[in-house]
Amino acid sequence: MPTRTDDAGGRPAAGTEQPGVFADAARRVREGAPALEVARDLLALLSREETLGLLDGDEPFWSAPDGYNRTPYVFAAVDRLGIPGFRFSDGPRGVVMGHSTAFPVPMARGASWDVELERRVGEVIGREVVAQGGNFFAGVCVNLLRHPAWGRAQETYGEDPVHLGEMGAALTRGVREHAMACVKHYALNSMENARFTVDVHADERALHEVYLPHFRRVIEAGADGVMSAYNRVNGEWCGESRTLLTDILRREWGFEGVTISDFIFGLRDPVASVRAGLDIEAPYAQQRAHRLPIALRDGDLEWSEVEETAIRVLRAQLRWAAQAPDEHIPLDVVASPEHTALAREVAARSMVLLRNEPVDGSPVLPIDPGATGSIAVLGRLADLPNMGDNGSSNVPAPYVVTPLEGLQAALPDTEVLRPSSDSTADAVELARRADVALVVVGYTAEDEGEFLEKGIFARPDLQVVFPPLEDDVARESMTAKGRALAGENAGFSPFGGSAGGDRAHLTLSAQDEELILAVAEANPRTVVAIVAGSAVLMHRWREEPPAILYSWYAGMEGGSALADILLGRRSPSGRLPFAVPTSEEHLPFFDRDADVITYDRWHGQRLLDRDGIAPAFPLGYGLGYTTFRVASARVEGTGPESASAWATVTNTGDRAGRHVVQWYARALDADGEDAVPALVGFATVELEPGESASVETDVSLRPLARRVSGNRNWEHPRGAYRFEAAAHAGDPAAASVDVTLP
Numbered sequence: 001m002p003t004r005t006d007d008a009g010g011r012p013a014a015g016t017e018q019p020g021v022f023a024d025a026a027r028r029v030r031e032g033a034p035a036l037e038v039a040r041d042l043l044a045l046l047s048r049e050e051t052l053g054l055l056d057g058d059e060p061f062w063s064a065p066d067g068y069n070r071t072p073y074v075f076a077a078v079d080r081l082g083i084p085g086f087r088f089s090d091g092p093r094g095v096v097m098g099h100s101t102a103f104p105v106p107m108a109r110g111a112s113w114d115v116e117l118e119r120r121v122g123e124v125i126g127r128e129v130v131a132q133g134g135n136f137f138a139g140v141c142v143n144l145l146r147h148p149a150w151g152r153a154q155e156t157y158g159e160d161p162v163h164l165g166e167m168g169a170a171l172t173r174g175v176r177e178h179a180m181a182c183v184k185h186y187a188l189n190s191m192e193n194a195r196f197t198v199d200v201h202a203d204e205r206a207l208h209e210v211y212l213p214h215f216r217r218v219i220e221a222g223a224d225g226v227m228s229a230y231n232r233v234n235g236e237w238c239g240e241s242r243t244l245l246t247d248i249l250r251r252e253w254g255f256e257g258v259t260i261s262d263f264i265f266g267l268r269d270p271v272a273s274v275r276a277g278l279d280i281e282a283p284y285a286q287q288r289a290h291r292l293p294i295a296l297r298d299g300d301l302e303w304s305e306v307e308e309t310a311i312r313v314l315r316a317q318l319r320w321a322a323q324a325p326d327e328h329i330p331l332d333v334v335a336s337p338e339h340t341a342l343a344r345e346v347a348a349r350s351m352v353l354l355r356n357e358p359v360d361g362s363p364v365l366p367i368d369p370g371a372t373g374s375i376a377v378l379g380r381l382a383d384l385p386n387m388g389d390n391g392s393s394n395v396p397a398p399y400v401v402t403p404l405e406g407l408q409a410a411l412p413d414t415e416v417l418r419p420s421s422d423s424t425a426d427a428v429e430l431a432r433r434a435d436v437a438l439v440v441v442g443y444t445a446e447d448e449g450e451f452l453e454k455g456i457f458a459r460p461d462l463q464v465v466f467p468p469l470e471d472d473v474a475r476e477s478m479t480a481k482g483r484a485l486a487g488e489n490a491g492f493s494p495f496g497g498s499a500g501g502d503r504a505h506l507t508l509s510a511q512d513e514e515l516i517l518a519v520a521e522a523n524p525r526t527v528v529a530i531v532a533g534s535a536v537l538m539h540r541w542r543e544e545p546p547a548i549l550y551s552w553y554a555g556m557e558g559g560s561a562l563a564d565i566l567l568g569r570r571s572p573s574g575r576l577p578f579a580v581p582t583s584e585e586h587l588p589f590f591d592r593d594a595d596v597i598t599y600d601r602w603h604g605q606r607l608l609d610r611d612g613i614a615p616a617f618p619l620g621y622g623l624g625y626t627t628f629r630v631a632s633a634r635v636e637g638t639g640p641e642s643a644s645a646w647a648t649v650t651n652t653g654d655r656a657g658r659h660v661v662q663w664y665a666r667a668l669d670a671d672g673e674d675a676v677p678a679l680v681g682f683a684t685v686e687l688e689p690g691e692s693a694s695v696e697t698d699v700s701l702r703p704l705a706r707r708v709s710g711n712r713n714w715e716h717p718r719g720a721y722r723f724e725a726a727a728h729a730g731d732p733a734a735a736s737v738d739v740t741l742p
Contacts, residue, residue: 003282005291015440015679016080017089018045018082019072019079019082019239021082021083022081022083022321023082023321023505025042025318025461026318028575030320030322035318035319035322036311036314039310039311039314039318039665041107042314042585043310043311043314045081046081046301051306052288052289052292052306053076053078053285054078054313055281055292055306055309055310056281056282056285056286056287056365057267057282057285057349058075058077058285058286059285060290061075061283061466061476061670062469062474062477062481062485063478063482064481065481066473066479066480066481066483067481068090068392069089070097071089071097071133072132072133072136073087073283074086074088075280075282075520079094085317086135086258086280086316086317086326087134087135087136088134088181088282088614089129089132089134089136089137089138092141092155092393093106093127093136093138093155093387093393093553093555094103094397095128095129095132095137095334096393096394096395096396097133097134098132098334099334099397099398100334100335100397101124101125101231101334101342101343101395101397101556102293102387102556103121103125103133103342103343104347104350104553104554104555105159105387105388106141106154106157106167107153107155107157107385107533107534107552108154108155108552108554108574110156110164111158111303111352111550111574111576111577112155112684113163113349113574113620113660114349114660114684115169116684117345119169119171119173119520119717120342122170122175122176122177122189123177124342125174126177127339128334129175130327130330131329131330132327132513135180135320135407136182136185136224136225137180137181137182137478138172138227139182140158140168140171140175140182140183140218140223141168141184142153142157142164142167142188142214142218143184143229144156144166144210144214145158145161145534145577146190146590146603147588147590148506148534148536148589149503149504149592150190150191150244150502150534150536151193151389151448151451151500151503152391152450153533154423154448154552155393155533157577158538158577159579159603159604159605159619160215160604160605160619161443161560162679162700162702162703163682163684164243165214165216165218165469166465168183168214169218169221169401172221173221176222177278177325178327180225180320181223181224181371182219182223182225182260183225183226183227184227184228184229185194185228185230185238185693186228186238186244186249187207187212187215187229188200188207190591191593191597192449192450192592193501194594194595195229195231196230196231196326196462197461197595198231198459198594198595198596198597199233199234199596200234200598201230201234201597202532202599202600203407203600203709204707204709205617205707205709206601207638207702208707209474209601209706209707211599212705213419213702216253219254225258225259225260225316226245226257226258226260227262228241228244228259228261228282229262232688233319233324235270237267237269239268239439240267240272240273240278241276242277247501249517250277253696253735256432257316257319258279258524259279260279261273261282261284262282263283264485265465267281267287268311268464268465269387270287270291270292271292271300271301274292274309275388275485275500278314283352284728287467289341289467299620308421308710321644323694325655330563332604335397335693339603340557343435344557344560344564344693347552347555347558347562348559348561348622349591350474350552350574351551351572351574352550352561352574352575353571353572353574353622353623353624354548354549354550354566354622354623355545355546355548356406356546356547356623357546357547359524359525359546362638363546363625365379365527365565365572366568366625367436367548367566368678369413369567372393372411373415373435374414374415374416375415375436376417376418376433376434376438376519376523377417377418377438377440378431378437378439378639381403381441381442381531382403382438383402383687384402384444385402385673385691386400386444386531386553387400387553388449388557389450389500389555390445391451391500398556400556401558401560402559403438403440403558403559403562403691404416404559406558406560406561406563406567407562409730411483411568415692417434420482424511424514427515427518430704431519431522431523431526432522434523434551436523436524436525436526437526437527438529439519439526439527439545439604440529440551441508441512441513441516441529441530441531442508443531443532445500446500446643449500449533449659451541455486455560457484464536466486472556482538497714501591502590506535506584507538516544516545517540517541518530520541520545520546521706522537525547527545527547527548527566528545528548529549529550529551530551530564531552532550533553533555533577534578535578535580535581537582537583537584538580538616539583549562549566549572550576559572565570568625571625571655571657571658572622572623572624572625573624573657573659575622575660576619576620576621576622577606577626578604578605579608579619579729581608582615582616583679588607601673605619605729606676606677606678609677609729610676614730619679619728620679620726620727621727622660622728624657625651625654625655625657626654626689627647627656628650628651628655628657628687629650629652629682629733630648630649630650630725630726630733630734630735631643631735632646632648632728632735633724633735633736634646635699635723635739637739637742638700640716641700641702641705641716642699642701643698643699643701644697644698645663645681645696645699645725646695646696647661647697648686648694648695649685649692650690651690651691651693652690654689656682656686656689657687658687659687660684660727661683661684661688661697661725661726661727662679662682662726662729663679663680663681663682663723663724663725664679664680664723665680665699665733666721667704667720668719668720668722669719670731677729678704678726679703680701680704681694681697681698682696716741717741720740723739724736724740
C-alpha cells in the first residue's frame with residue numbers, strides 16, 4: 001500500500017494516519033500467513049521512534065497517574081496504524097480495575113483441585129478484563145510455595161509443580177476465551193521482603209525439576225505473555241537473564257509470546273535486558289526510553305537488536321488479534337449476579353475441613369439450624385471484610401460478605417450472638433450461652449502480603465532505575481506518584497499502604513490461640529475457621545476444638561459460602577494444596593531478609609517424606625460430610641512423559657459429595673531420595689450416596705524424570721513404579737498398582 005515516508009530509510013512519517021493497517025495485518029495472519037512474516041512487514045511501516053516505543057510502556061514515567069491499575073496500563077500501542085498494544089490488568093483474584101468480581105485468592109482456589117472450576121473463573125475474569133477496556137490479564141501466578149512464611153503465598157496455588165501447572169493452565173485457558181493471559185513471576189520468586197535484592201541459587205536439577213515445570217505447563221496451555229520476576233537467579237536479574245528468557249523459555253520450550261518486566265524495578269540494565277530477550281519494560285516509558293537511544297548512538301546496542309525485539313512484540317499482538325473473538329462485552333457483566341454466584345461457589349468448594357469430631361454421637365458439622373437456637377460468632381476477623389493483601393492483587397469489589405453477615409442472612413430464625421468487645425472474657429461468656437460457637441481467626445494484610453517498605457523509593461540501589469528529570473516542565477507535570485518516585489514523599493504507596501510482607505510467625509497470634517482454647521473449653525461445639533494464605537502451625541490448640549475449617553481469604557462472597565458449608569448446604573470438598581507441618585523445624589531454611597539463598601529440591605510434603613516425618617495434615621488432606629472408597633487402580637503409559645490412570649470411586653456415605661482422586665508415584669527399584677513419592681495427577685468426581693464411577697486421570701510422568709546436567713536432556717522414567725490412587729499424600733487406604741515403564 002502506498003505511504004509517505006520519512007528520512008529513516010523508507011519508513012512512514014509519524015503523521016501518516018493509517019488506522020486500518022493493523023487490522024489488515026491481523027486478517028492476513030488469520031487467513032494463514034506466518035505471523036513472523038507479517039510482523040516484519042508491519043515493522044517496516046514504523047518510524048524509529050515508534051519502533052523504540054514498542055519496547056516499554058506508553059505512559060511517561062514521572063507523570064503516571066496516581067493509584068494502581070485503575071484503568072489498563074498500555075504497552076506497545078501505535079494509534080497511527082491501529083496497533084492496539086497490550087492493555088494490562090493485574091490479578092490474580094480478579095480484575096483489579098473498577099469494582100470487579102473478587103474471587104477467593106488462588107491458594108484457596110488451589111484447594112479445590114478442580115481445573116474445570118478454575119477454567120470457569122478464568123473465563124469470567126477474561127470477560128471482565130475486556131468489558132473494562134483491557135486485553136491482557138497478568139494474573140496467572142504459579143510461583144511455587146517453598147515456605148509458608150512467604151508473604152504472597154496467597155497469590156499462588158500451592159506447593160506442588162503438577163498441581164500448580166494444571167491450575168495455572170486451567171486459568172489460562174479460561175482467560176484466553178476473551179483476553180490474553182500472562183503468567184508470572186518468572187522465576188523462583190517466593191520471598192517478599194527481599195524480592196528487589198535477593199539472589200536465589202538453584203542447581204540445574206532443582207531449577208528444572210521443581211521450580212520451572214509449572215511455568216512450562218502454562219506455556220503449553222497457550223499463555224500469551226510471561227512476566228519476569230524482581231529477584232536474581234544464579235546471579236542474573238530475572239529481567240536480564242538470557243538463560244531464563246531465551247535459552248529456556250524460547251529455545252527449549254518454544255514460547256512465541258511476549259515477555260514483560262515486573263513493574264518499575266524489574267530490570268537494572270536496559271541494554272542487557274534487550275539482549276537477554278525481555279521484550280517490554282513495564283509499565284511506563286522508563287529506563288529504556290532514556291537509555292536505549294543513547295546506547296544506539298554510542299554503539300552499545302545495534303538497531304537490529306531493537307528490531308528483533310520489536311518483531312516479537314508485534315508478532316504476539318498479531319497472533320492474538322488473529323484469533324481473538326469478535327465480541328462486545330458490556331460493562332454490566334462486571335460483578336454481575338452470574339459472576340458473584342460463581343465467586344460464592346468457588347469459595348465454598350475451596351474450604352477445607354480438617355477436623356470434625358463427634359459430640360453427643362454426631363459430628364459437630366454440619367450445623368442443624370432446626371436444632372440450633374443460637375450461635376456465637378467470635379474473633380476479631382468475624383465481621384471484617386478481609387479478602388487478602390492490599391497490594392497489586394487487591395480487587396475493590398462492590399461489596400464483601402463477612403462471616404457474621406453470611407450467617408445472619410442464612411439463619412434469620414436463629415439468634416446470632418456477637419460480643420460487644422474484643423475481650424476473651426466477653427467471647428467466653430457468649431460461647432457458654434450459645435448452642436454453637438464459631439471462632440474466626442487468622443491473618444490480614446497487616447500480617448502477610450505484598451510489601452513496600454517505607455522509604456523504598458528513596459533507596460539508592462533502587463533509584464538507579466528512575467529516568468532523569470531533565471527540566472522544570474517535567475517536574476511540574478509530576479503526579480503524586482511521580483513525586484514519591486523522585487523521593488519527595490518517601491512514605492507513599494501506590495497501593496494505599498499495607499504492611500504485609502513475609503510472615504514473622506507461622507502460628508496464630510497469642511490472642512487468637514488463647515481465644516480458641518478458652519472458647520473450646522466453654523462450648524463443646526466449637527468450630528474454628530482459619531483465614532490465611534498458607535500453612536498455619538496449630539500444635540498448641542488443634543486437638544481442642546472438635547471442628548477446624550480452612551476458610552482462606554474467600555473473596556467477596558466468602559461469608560455466604562462459609563454459611564453454606566457450616567449449614568450443610570454444600571459439602572466440604574476442598575483439599576490442602578500444601579502440607580501443614582507439626583514444627584517449623586521441619587521446613588526448609590528461610591530468611592526473609594536474605595541477600596543470597598539456595599533452593600534445593602526439597603520442601604513441603606516431599607521434604608517430610610524424605611526425612612520420614614509425619615505432618616500435622618498432609619498434602620491433599622481434607623474431610624467432607626460423606627466418605628469415599630477408592631479401588632481398582634490401573635495405569636497405562638501413553639508416551640515418554642504421560643500416562644492415563646483409572647480408579648473406581650464409591651461414595652460410601654449417606655450424603656452427596658465431591659472427591660479428589662490424587663495419584664502419587666515412586667520408583668520401586670530406588671532408595672533414599674529417589675524413592676520419595678511424587679504427585680503425578682489428580683481429578684475430581686461428584687457422587688450421590690452409594691454411587692460408583694470409574695475416574696480417568698491424565699498423569700504426568702515428568703515429576704519422575706531427571707534432568708541431565710549440562711545438555712538440556714531428560715532421563716525419562718524407566719522400570720518398575722508404584723502408582724497410588726489416594727485421598728491425600730501417604731493415604732494408607734490408597735489403591736495401588738505396579739507398572740513397568742519401558
